[in-house]
Amino acid sequence: MLKVLVRKVLRVLTGHRAVLSVLLTIGTLSTSTFSTPSTLSTSSTPTTPSTSSTSSTLSTVFCALTPSLAAQPSSARLTTTVEALVASPVFFHGKQVVVRRDVEPAGTLMRLANTSKPVFVFWRDAPNARGNSEVRGEFWDVGRLERTDSRFANVNFQPILDAAANGQWPARDQVFMILGASATDSPLPEDPNLRALALAPERYIGKGVTITGRFRGANLFADLPQSAGTKGRWDFVMQSADAAIWVSGVRPRGKGFDLDVNSRMDAGHWVKVAGTLRRDGPLPWIEATSISEATAPTEAVVEVAVPPPPQPAPTVVFSTPTADETDADRSAPVRIQFSRDMDPKTFAGRVRVSYGGPVPPGAPAMPPNFAVRYNEGSRALEIRFASPLDRFRTVKIELTEGILSNIDNGPLAPFTLTFTTGG
Secondary structure, eight states: OHHHHHHHHHHHHHHTHHHHHHHHHHTTSOGGGOSSSSEEETTSOOOOOOHHHHHHHHHHHHHHIIIIIHHOOOOSEEEOOHHHHHHOHHHHTTSEEEEEOOEEEETTEEEESSOSSOEEEEESSSOOOOTTEEEEEEEEEGGGSOTTOGGGTTOOOHHHHHHHSTTSOOOTTTOEEEEEEEEEEOOOOSSOOHHHHHHOGGGTTTSEEEEEEEEOTTTTTOSSOGGGOOSSTTOEEEEETTEEEEEESSOSEETTEEOOTTOGGGTTOEEEEEEEEEESSSSEEEEEEEEEEOOOOOOSOOEEEOOOOOOOOOOEEEEESOTTOSSBOSSSOEEEEESSOBOGGGGTTOEEEEEESOOOTTOOSSOOOEEEEEETTTTEEEEEESSOOOTTOEEEEEEOTTOBBTTTOOBOOOEEEEEEBOO
16 A cells, blocks of 8 residues: 555656746745735755755645645636536536637627527627637626625616516526626637537547546535536546546556545646547537547746635524424424535435433334425425424434535534434
8 A cells, every 4th residue: 555655646746847846946935026915936045955945845836736726726717518508507606617609689688599498698898709619707606696796787788687687676596697707719620629529519429539637536625517417437637728528438547646635735747538529418528539648838938826715614594393392393404505506416324313311101203204305495405294293302414424515625524413302
C-alpha cells in the first residue's frame, strides 16, 4: 500500500511541476510581488529558499495538492446546452454560462429560441447576435429571486411576468433570464474538441470523437449537474477550459496510470479518450472505447488562482416536531427543512426511523412503514407514515451520511431528531 501511495504522489507532483515551482516561490516572495490579491504570475523573480524552508514548503505543497491544486479547478464560466439550463436551473442559478442558440423577439423582450421554458436575454451592450452565435451571460431562475432584491434594481421584471407568467411572480424552475449578455460567433470544428461537444452536441451525436481533457473523477468538483447521472461504476468527468463531459464505457487506467474515480488526488491528470458521442437527456456523454495518458497543452504563463471560499455545508434549520418535543401528533408527518437546496435522489436509503427505550408490553417494536418526499419549493423533507405512530413512545429520525446539496454536492452532516408522541 505504501508503494502505491508513493507512486501516486510522485505522479501528481510530476504532472504539476510548473505549479510546484510557483508554490516553492511563494514562500520566499515578499507581499509586494503580488499584482492582485488572487493571482500570482510565474514571471516574478524567485529567490533561492533555504533547506529548512524548502522542506516546510514541500510539506505544504503535498497537502495543497490534495485536493485543490491537483484538481485544477475549472473556469467560473460554464459551457452547456440550453436544455441543461432548463433541466437543472438550480445548478446554474447565478453562474456565468455559455450556450449556442439563436435569439428571437418576444414582444418587447428577447429570448433564446426553441426552448421548452422561456429564457429571456438582457444584453450588456447593443445586441449583435447572428445565427449560431455563442450567448454568454449570468443565468438566473426568476422564481428563486425576490422582487425586492437590490442586485436587480435595474431590471424591469414586469415585461417578463406579463410575457411568461400572466403578470404573476413565477414559481421556481419555470422562467429564466440571462443578464449582462453578449454574443460572439461560434464556428464549430469538424473534428471537435471537448468544448464543442459540450456546446453543440447535436452536431456530433452518433459520430466518433477523440478528445483530450483533465480527469475529474466521478464529478467530484461539481463540473456538471449531479442530476446528469452516470452509466456505470467507472464513469468519470473530463474537463477542459470552461466545458466538461461525462465518459462511460472504459475504466480510467492503462499503461502507466490507474486513476480512481472517487479520489481527488487523481484529479487533474490529462487523458485522451476515443469513442462515440451519445445523448439521452439534456447533456451529452461519450461511450468510450479507449483511454490513454495525454499531455497538458503548452501554456506560456502558469497562474495559481486562489479558489473562492467554499459554500457553507447544508444544515437543518427547522423541524416539526421540534427536537425533544413531547406530546407530538402521532398522525402528522414529520417535516425537516434545510438551509440549501438538496438533491432529492440522495435521500433514498438514508432516512431511518426507530423507537427508543424499552418496548411496552404488547406494543410494536418498530414504527410503521413510511414514505419520504422532498419539496424543492420549501427545501423540506416530509416523512409520512402508513399508520399513526405508537402512543407515548420516543421516536428517533436519522438522516445518515451521503445526503448532498443539489448545487455543489455539499454534504449534510448526519442528523438526528428525537421526540415523544402523545396519547
